[in-house]
Amino acid sequence: MKQIVIKKSVLESNDKIAAMNRTLFNSEHVFTINLLGSPGSGKTSILENIISKISCKYNLAVIEGDLYTAKDAARIARYNTNVVQVNTGGACHLDAPMIYKALPYINTTNLDFLVIENIGNLVCPASYDLGEDMKVVVMSVTEGNDKPLKYPSMFQRSHIVILNKTDMLSLTDFNKEEFYQDIYSLNETIKVFEVSCRDGSGLDQLIDCLMRAIKNKKDV
Amino acid sequence: MHELSIVYNILEIVKEHAKNNNLNHINKVVVNVGEFCSLEENSLTFAFEALSKGILCNGAALVIQKTEAKAYCTHCSTEFKVTFMSKLCPICKGYSHQITAGYEILVSSIEGE
Numbered sequence: 019m020k021q022i023v024i025k026k027s028v029l030e031s032n033d034k035i036a037a038m039n040r041t042l043f044n045s046e047h048v049f050t051i052n053l054l055g056s057p058g059s060g061k062t063s064i065l066e067n068i069i070s071k072i073s074c075k076y077n078l079a080v081i082e083g084d085l086y087t088a089k090d091a092a093r094i095a096r097y098n099t100n101v102v103q104v105n106t107g108g109a110c111h112l113d114a115p116m117i118y119k120a121l122p123y124i125n126t127t128n129l130d131f132l133v134i135e136n137i138g139n140l141v142c143p144a145s146y147d148l149g150e151d152m153k154v155v156v157m158s159v160t161e162g163n164d165k166p167l168k169y170p171s172m173f174q175r176s177h178i179v180i181l182n183k184t185d186m187l188s189l190t191d192f193n194k195e196e197f198y199q200d201i202y203s204l205n206e207t208i209k210v211f212e213v214s215c216r217d218g219s220g221l222d223q224l225i226d227c228l229m230r231a232i233k234n235k236k237d238v
Numbered sequence: 239m240h241e242l243s244i245v246y247n248i249l250e251i252v253k254e255h256a257k258n259n260n261l262n263h264i265n266k267v268v269v270n271v272g273e274f275c276s277l278e279e280n281s282l283t284f285a286f287e288a289l290s291k292g293i294l295c296n297g298a299a300l301v302i303q304k305t306e307a308k309a310y311c312t313h314c315s316t317e318f319k320v321t322f323m324s325k326l327c328p329i330c331k332g333y334s335h336q337i338t339a340g341y342e343i344l345v346s347s348i349e350g351e
Contacts, residue, residue: 021349022259028247028269028343111240141276142240145341170322171276203323206333 032146036114039149042126049235050132051228052148054172055156056165057138060182062090063215064156064224065133069097071225076130076232081120083112083137090135100124111142114149131232140169144176151235158183159190163197166204174204178211180224185214241277244343245285249295251345256294261350264295268347273307274322274340298350307340 027033043050055061065080072078079100082091091103102123104116117134124132134150136143144153155176157165160183166173173179179201187194201208209227213220252267267286271277279302286300309320311327311334318328325334 019265019349019351020259020261021347022255022261023347024251024255024345025347026251026255026345028244028251028345031247031250109243113243145240145275167322169276171274174274174322205335206325207335 029145029147032114034114035118036147036149039114039117039121042121043132043149043151044238046126046129047236047238048126048129048132049228049232050134050148050150050152052143052150052153053133053135053156054140054143054153054176055136055138055180056140056158056161059138059156059158059161060215061135061138061156062093064180064182064213064221065094065135066097067215067218067221068133068225068228069094069099071221072131072229072232073097073099075229077128078131078133079124079126079129081112081117081124081132081134083116083135085109085137100129106137110137110139111146112136112148113146117148130236131228140165140172144169144172152177152231154178154180156180156182159187159192162191163193163200166197166200170204173201173208176205176208178209178224178227181210181212183214183216184212184219185217241281241285242289244277245282245289248286248345249289249293252348253294255345255348256350261348262294264298264348264350266299266301266349267295267345268301268303270303270305270342270344270346272305272340272342274337275343277343303346305339305342308338309334310336310338312336 053061080094082103085106085108088103091101094101102120104120153176211224307320308317309325310317313332314329
């Protein structure tokens with residue numbers, strides 16, 4: 019019987035490829051976000067709003083993650099945006115090799131902004147670095163304010179949380195005070211944007227924040 | 239369900255090291271799982287049993303050792319234990335977002351012959 023000490027990271031193979039993706043994004047000055055969130059929270063609706071406000075100023079591209087369908091990519095393609103569909107065939111998260119393989123289908127020269135829309139899931143995608151600059155997580159008021167504490171890793175690791183469907187606040191028991199208390203106990207430095215894709219409120223502040231980040235990366 | 243892909247990667251690492259050390263059968267695999275990883279122990283064990291059937295690790299024991307989550311306070315130059323809900327430095331009571339341990343998943347060691 020022999021004992022071998024290894025001490026090797028299980029995510030090392032993912033993280034190596036994520037580093038290659040990040041090197042490419044940095045050398046081309048492409049600001050990249052990993053758009054995460056629960057199913058039905060409004061990730062694609064938010065993305066549609068981002069595209070319609072940002073595409074006149076910056077070149078953007080989208081990688082759409084989905085288990086089986088190209089429904090979201092079809093929605094995004096309506097905006098004449100460079101979009102690539104990645105189907106995971108049932109896997110619950112995107113990983114760095116999937117993004118690496120999708121990149122040849124995007125023209126990264128002169129690209130300013132890349133959005134990777136992940137699989138709707140508040141658990142697994144948090145653990146996989148894709149090479150992004152920022153993790154942005156979307157949740158909606160109809161899911162209830164207890165979600166950050168129920169899925170702490172996702173909210174702890176994100177830079178921005180978007181609280182969507184705020185037009186429905188009065189119809190739900192969503193407790194904003196508890197929501198903010200929980201969010202900041204998990205992650206004191208997270209930025210919170212309250213938005214409604216239905217009535218358009220709060221979207222300008224979110225888009226301003228993203229445009230500043232795109233510009234900063236361009237100017238590096 | 240990402241426990242399956244995690245176990246797949248564990249087995250790839252085990253395979254590589256077994257080959258390098260001329261081990262033909264593995265009896266025990268020890269992994270370190272950080273407290274912030276959101277990995278469920280039973281699902282890991284279940285995935286390990288399912289994926290290791292009939293191969294090098296058939297019947298091997300998967301030992302899961304949890305590792306504490308820690309953060310570093312730049313103000314006090316100290317490392318301290320944190321949880322999801324509490325990341326305040328015990329000395330200055332300031333918040334630290336510099337997580338130094340807790341997200342790691344490591345294959346720590348293997349035993350075989």
